[in-house]
Amino acid sequence: MNSFDKKYRKYRSIIDQRLASSIRKSEPVSLYQPMKYVLSGSGKRIRPLLIILSCEAVGGMMKEAVHAAVAIEVLHNFTLVHDDIMDHAESRRGRATVHVRWDPNVAILVGDELVAMAYRELLKTKSKAIAHVADVFTEGVVEVCEGQAFDKEYEGLHTVSLNDYLLMISKKTGKLFSVSAEIGALIGGGTEREIRALRTYATYIGRAFQIQDDLLDIVADEKEFGKAIGGDIVEGKKTFLLIQAYEHATGNDKRLIKSVIEKKGISKKTIPLVKEIYERCGIIELAKQSIDKDIRQANVQLKKLRDTPAREMLFWFSGMVLHRQF
């Protein structure tokens, strides 16, 4: 394990501990039991990591950013709990989702209180920039909702352009990445230029992360991935891959892709066929190129920062997003 892995592990464990101990109340049981369940789950904690590293990269200290780091993870968990209701998702990180293990009403309330908890954590931040930080955080919540709304709208459409898709993921996934970097840089007392560089860095990283997510649905190892391969295909989810395949495929391939989009009796048996089309039409390659380009553009931004251990770790972080298998 290199020093970056060690540091990541350390930060992740701090976030895990704070999340697990953040709920002291036990009543109403119907609320706090599932909340504890959610916050004791596993997670990559990459948004908190982005906050901490962005803070450090501009000269701030980890402990200044730790409340915001916990807050962004709580907020992220809120989006997961509510999205899982809307998407009828049955499992998340290898465990039953809240609305399945309890019921949708419980999941609605749990999500709602997670938002409040996120603000509570955020507002513990001692920083001259707290008002600005809170504004950025709030815009994050707004755009995440917009992104999810677009995502649900797209489900009912037969054609979604690549631009539509990129707009949607910039809100649904990208925004919390850029918000994390911006908040970290604000708390760390970064200059305008540093804040902009980190925000842009995280925007690229967020896009790469989501396209990687789309890609993993088809190329990942099922066990490591924690969910079934090809799930997006069965659901007809308009991913980078499906949208690009519809654009590039012809003849019978195009007809199959069209039927996936229109969700006409798509079964698990179709997954290998779709994967073949993705490969034949160079869609897997297109996705990899897109991720690669975003990571490179992200790294260009890092060069605008002073040379610090945190900046080095952000380069490492870019690589981690590029190579992640789960």
Place this chain on the structure above:
Amino acid sequence: MNSFDKKYRKYRSIIDQRLASSIRKSEPVSLYQPMKYVLSGSGKRIRPLLIILSCEAVGGMMKEAVHAAVAIEVLHNFTLVHDDIMDHAESRRGRATVHVRWDPNVAILVGDELVAMAYRELLKTKSKAIAHVADVFTEGVVEVCEGQAFDKEYEGLHTVSLNDYLLMISKKTGKLFSVSAEIGALIGGGTEREIRALRTYATYIGRAFQIQDDLLDIVADEKEFGKAIGGDIVEGKKTFLLIQAYEHATGNDKRLIKSVIEKKGISKKTIPLVKEIYERCGIIELAKQSIDKDIRQANVQLKKLRDTPAREMLFWFSGMVLHRQF
């Protein structure tokens, strides 16, 4: 119309206008169309009024508190949209609820974004006390969620004590009242003593308001009330009336009340029978006494404040809660 009515009407119209114009975006349509629908609805705007009057009562100005006033109303609307999903409510203030007019997914997202919007409005407040204000607001969100969770838990229980009920409504209804008064007083620069007096005032008012709400379900004029009379009875909702009736009724009366609580085939035809029991056992009277006592205790708190037009209007406000018919 007296001067208090005029002022209330003026403040309400300011809040209405700000709510109606608060959304400038139109896409995603699935999000912003229902949000505009929610925020253009009618409402008593009593939480905003409490914020403004509390601010004025400690020497502040209306315009300092107006963002917070809009914020608390947006937050209140969030709770309505999500509660309506959980309660399967079909109409609200004479219009279809969001989850009925659109669908539950839309209603979840609309509620979520309303929380963000509420914070956005709140954070526009220019005040030295803004950090404290944001904390109080956040605790409000937490307790409202707890109150709703208790309310849903009680639905599954056969016995709920009056104390349980009072705890639940202190969170579900009372908290946003006390939060409003506290935020108004903080923004207005009130002393510790003034803040405490106003918070306590609003706590009593909130309780009276909710018990009045329970009472109106059985004694209101259906047209003015905007919803069907006896709805709480049909649903077996554990209101002040039902809980007290279970405590005080005997024999056949008690058996009927028990069957209402256990929701054993209660139809609209049963409503008049239950109402008779409420009257015969003095439950209506008990509710009225409770409201009356709370209002008097609320007014005692106002006497701790300086004699100002805003304090006079708060006395008027107490009376309005006491005498409201809808």
